[in-house]
Amino acid sequence: MRICITNVLMTPGVTTQKDIPFIQDAQIHIVDHLIVYAGARTDAPAFEADEVIDGHGGLAMPGLCNMHTHTPMTLLRSIGSDLRLERWLNDAIFPVERHLTDEAVRAGTDLGIMEMLRFGTTSFNDMYMHMDMVAEGVRDSGMRAMLGHGVVDFDESCTDLIPGIAFAKKWHGSSNDRIRVSLAPHSEGATTEKVLRQIKQAADEMDLTVHIHVSETKLDRNECIERRGVTPPHYLEQQGLLERPVLAAHCVWLEEDEIELFAKRNVTIVHNPISNLKLASGIAPIARMLESGCKIALGTDGVASNNNLNMWEEIKLMPMLQKGNTLDPTVVSPAQTIAAATSVGASALGYDNLGLIKEGYLADIIIVAIDGAHICPCNDLQSDLVYSIQGSDVQMTMVDGKVLYHEGKYTTLDPKAVIARAKAEAALLFERANNEK
Amino acid sequence: MRICITNVLMTPGVTTQKDIPFIQDAQIHIVDHLIVYAGARTDAPAFEADEVIDGHGGLAMPGLCNMHTHTPMTLLRSIGSDLRLERWLNDAIFPVERHLTDEAVRAGTDLGIMEMLRFGTTSFNDMYMHMDMVAEGVRDSGMRAMLGHGVVDFDESCTDLIPGIAFAKKWHGSSNDRIRVSLAPHSEGATTEKVLRQIKQAADEMDLTVHIHVSETKLDRNECIERRGVTPPHYLEQQGLLERPVLAAHCVWLEEDEIELFAKRNVTIVHNPISNLKLASGIAPIARMLESGCKIALGTDGVASNNNLNMWEEIKLMPMLQKGNTLDPTVVSPAQTIAAATSVGASALGYDNLGLIKEGYLADIIIVAIDGAHICPCNDLQSDLVYSIQGSDVQMTMVDGKVLYHEGKYTTLDPKAVIARAKAEAALLFERANNEK
Numbered sequence: 001m002r003i004c005i006t007n008v009l010m011t012p013g014v015t016t017q018k019d020i021p022f023i024q025d026a027q028i029h030i031v032d033h034l035i036v037y038a039g040a041r042t043d044a045p046a047f048e049a050d051e052v053i054d055g056h057g058g059l060a061m062p063g064l065c066n067m068h069t070h071t072p073m074t075l076l077r078s079i080g081s082d083l084r085l086e087r088w089l090n091d092a093i094f095p096v097e098r099h100l101t102d103e104a105v106r107a108g109t110d111l112g113i114m115e116m117l118r119f120g121t122t123s124f125n126d127m128y129m130h131m132d133m134v135a136e137g138v139r140d141s142g143m144r145a146m147l148g149h150g151v152v153d154f155d156e157s158c159t160d161l162i163p164g165i166a167f168a169k170k171w172h173g174s175s176n177d178r179i180r181v182s183l184a185p186h187s188e189g190a191t192t193e194k195v196l197r198q199i200k201q202a203a204d205e206m207d208l209t210v211h212i213h214v215s216e217t218k219l220d221r222n223e224c225i226e227r228r229g230v231t232p233p234h235y236l237e238q239q240g241l242l243e244r245p246v247l248a249a250h251c252v253w254l255e256e257d258e259i260e261l262f263a264k265r266n267v268t269i270v271h272n273p274i275s276n277l278k279l280a281s282g283i284a285p286i287a288r289m290l291e292s293g294c295k296i297a298l299g300t301d302g303v304a305s306n307n308n309l310n311m312w313e314e315i316k317l318m319p320m321l322q323k324g325n326t327l328d329p330t331v332v333s334p335a336q337t338i339a340a341a342t343s344v345g346a347s348a349l350g351y352d353n354l355g356l357i358k359e360g361y362l363a364d365i366i367i368v369a370i371d372g373a374h375i376c377p378c379n380d381l382q383s384d385l386v387y388s389i390q391g392s393d394v395q396m397t398m399v400d401g402k403v404l405y406h407e408g409k410y411t412t413l414d415p416k417a418v419i420a421r422a423k424a425e426a427a428l429l430f431e432r433a434n435n436e437k
Numbered sequence: 438m439r440i441c442i443t444n445v446l447m448t449p450g451v452t453t454q455k456d457i458p459f460i461q462d463a464q465i466h467i468v469d470h471l472i473v474y475a476g477a478r479t480d481a482p483a484f485e486a487d488e489v490i491d492g493h494g495g496l497a498m499p500g501l502c503n504m505h506t507h508t509p510m511t512l513l514r515s516i517g518s519d520l521r522l523e524r525w526l527n528d529a530i531f532p533v534e535r536h537l538t539d540e541a542v543r544a545g546t547d548l549g550i551m552e553m554l555r556f557g558t559t560s561f562n563d564m565y566m567h568m569d570m571v572a573e574g575v576r577d578s579g580m581r582a583m584l585g586h587g588v589v590d591f592d593e594s595c596t597d598l599i600p601g602i603a604f605a606k607k608w609h610g611s612s613n614d615r616i617r618v619s620l621a622p623h624s625e626g627a628t629t630e631k632v633l634r635q636i637k638q639a640a641d642e643m644d645l646t647v648h649i650h651v652s653e654t655k656l657d658r659n660e661c662i663e664r665r666g667v668t669p670p671h672y673l674e675q676q677g678l679l680e681r682p683v684l685a686a687h688c689v690w691l692e693e694d695e696i697e698l699f700a701k702r703n704v705t706i707v708h709n710p711i712s713n714l715k716l717a718s719g720i721a722p723i724a725r726m727l728e729s730g731c732k733i734a735l736g737t738d739g740v741a742s743n744n745n746l747n748m749w750e751e752i753k754l755m756p757m758l759q760k761g762n763t764l765d766p767t768v769v770s771p772a773q774t775i776a777a778a779t780s781v782g783a784s785a786l787g788y789d790n791l792g793l794i795k796e797g798y799l800a801d802i803i804i805v806a807i808d809g810a811h812i813c814p815c816n817d818l819q820s821d822l823v824y825s826i827q828g829s830d831v832q833m834t835m836v837d838g839k840v841l842y843h844e845g846k847y848t849t850l851d852p853k854a855v856i857a858r859a860k861a862e863a864a865l866l867f868e869r870a871n872n873e874k
Binding site: 276278306313320382392 | 515521522525718719743753763808809810816817821852859860
């Protein structure tokens with residue numbers, strides 16, 4: 001399949017630059033999964049396209065990477081709001097999650113993917129249960145994802161690692177490499193040393209990334225110090241886990257030495273500002289982390305603590321929360337923010353050709369309308385991109401060279417069926433949970 | 438004109454209740470400007486309507502009140518991002534504002550009103566210059582607003598008060614009482630005692646509300662203490678201003694005694710969480726203020742520090758910012774948040790029949806779609822309303838019984854012309870500003 005995207009303003013994206021570059025009147029040529037040309041239309045080589053996508057003057061940019069979420073939790077959207085974390089988990093979330101079935105998880109996955117595509121997310125990093133269902137949802141929808149079976153192990157039995165490894169072996173690199181897997185010990189508090197050592201060994205053998213929650217709450221940090229004598233980052237270092245590529249979600253309560261350790265070990269910190277505020281976990285010191293050279297990616301976390309999967313809300317919140325919290329308006333630039341939402345995440349998924357619109361890169365591309373009243377008169381597009389744009393401005397979402405969403409229409413999902421199934425499975429789920437009470 | 442809104446879920450809105458009430462299968466009857474019935478469809482009296490609005494199962498709710506903004510600043514959207522407040526004002530904003538013309542202000546006003554209507558705002562409270570143009574924009578668009586000429590007076594000349602009073606006399610109660618005016622001394626720091634005393638006297642004579650910036654930054658507070666020996670709230674009390682209805686914008690740096698003073702004096706505090714974060718002003722202690730019985734309304738501030746007029750972003754941020762900052766997830770309920778965005782603001786505009794959907798109330802009503810993937814499966818609509826909904830879910834915006842926006846179409850504005858004019862006026866404005874350099 002040969003696709004030409006035309007009539008767009010384009011940003012190739014951004015890695016560590018100070019400014020986000022833009023190219024007027026751009027054109028992008030795609031052959032199958034790969035970008036073969038991206039640049040000014042007037043410089044474009046001749047190209048016979050099977051399909052031409054008219055961007056109507058919108059902005060073509062790399063797709064967003066939601067680097068920490070629990071997609072099937074869409075079925076639990078908005079439950080347990082305004083509760084303390086322990087009550088939220090024990091009284092609202094766990095009693096329902098116990099009754100999840102394969103069917104419910106698949107329905108929630110499809111709903112989540114539908115929402116992500118609508119708001120311009122082209123890949124996500126997930127940790128949950130019934131992960132075969134999540135993988136099948138990714139496979140069938142055309143999405144890109146890194147998936148890990150969340151390993152919980154309180155008693156050194158390590159039994160939960162078996163499905164984690166089996167899942168990894170089954171799915172890694174599948175669906176034309178759109179699916180990659182991680183090993184996903186839930187957190188320091190929910191695992192034992194024994195299982196972490198086994199995870200390190202398995203990750204070495206299979207060359208996998210480790211995805212883990214780190215110091216989400218002050219309590220997480222304090223309990224780790226009590227149990228292990230060190231903070232979570234140092235404990236992970238002791239267990240050898242930081243020798244692997246690591247996706248560390250949250251990292252709200254990190255002090256200078258821990259930030260330096262994660263910078264040195266090249267850990268990708270996944271910042272989830274909305275979830276951290278809503279669950280009253282706190283405000284992660286992202287500005288300091290960026291200054292120390294840490295890699296910062298962005299995520300929504302599960303929708304039960306958000307309550308949606310619109311990455312544009314995280315994009316707007318990330319820089320302004322740092323400014324407001326440090327009382328310094330100069331910290332966290334638009335370029336750093338867009339990098340966190342795109343290229344940094346894409347690299348952490350393990351690809352070396354993802355997250356930019358560039359020859360040889362995988363074609364994960366979105367087009368965002370920039371003609372709305374809320375962006376006019378477009379004085380500074382870098383700033384508009386971070387602070388003005390709405391998720392609903394996304395007009396087209398392409399993953400791996402395939403259009404999955406375009407102007408209200410999905411190509412791989414039937415939206416009415418997805419919503420009907422999600423509602424039906426949610427009703428059954430809450431019925432099962434209520435019957436138990 | 439007799440309008441029937443049908444096929445909607447409805448909330449009559451909320452004032453101080455713990456929960457937001459909802460009525461299934463509701464109907465609303467409107468005659469001219471007023472609601473004559475709002476309740477279950479099955480209980481509705483016979484009603485001959487000139488127009489029937491099908492809500493397609495959406496949520497009918499009171500329109501949003503943006504209680505602190507500078508609408509014409511839409512032309513300055515996104516300029517001066519990431520600068521310190523003094524540089525933002527002195528290097529980015531003031532050098533452009535000096536070159537504003539009537540035409541530019543009118544173009545910016547129309548653009549702002551168009552954006553507000555699209556995102557469900559039905560009234561706003563504004564303080565700026567060239568205010569006749571803002572009033573004409575409100576008059577012609579069908580919007581509702583409280584408008585004040587921003588009075589700045591550094592040298593006891595008080596000359597800026599003359600246009601402020603003239604404006605008030607000209608416009609108060611005009612356009613079928615859709616336009617009300619305030620007297621708007623900019624802030625303690627930008628006015629003298631003499632002008633504040635005159636404003637108090639004029640406000641008494643004309644029975645007007647006072648709109649003023651209070652303790653937006655720590656510097657504002659500290660400089661007031663240096664100059665006046667007391668903090669801004671106590672200074673306003675000394676000048677007698679708190680005997681008037683007061684809209685106090687920002688109030689980021691208020692201590693317990695100041696919060697208690699504002700609660701006692703029934704001041705309406707206008708919280709602008711996005712602007713306060715983006716300009717690094719800080720995080721207002723809204724949870725404590727609510728506990729002390731303060732009235733809290735919500736605003737976007739001008740778009741140059743936001744950078745849009747979408748009140749749903751403030752709605753989501755207000756409660757979660759308090760949770761994250763106090764580390765207490767139980768503070769600030771959905772009901773308190775929706776009240777801040779609707780009924781509290783409506784009362785502060787000086788109406789006793791605005792801000793609820795109720796017989797005898799003014800028909801400022803919006804319909805919000807709740808069938809999107811990002812709201813599904815609608816487990817808890819109170820929480821969805823605050824945390825899941827997007828501004829783009831607004832399907833219909835009615836002010837004073839007149840539909841101003843419905844499913845992509847405006848009835849009083851020509852969107853293409855508004856955007857073209859805003860772009861042209863912005864270009865001229867920046868050209869004038871650049872020529873001066």
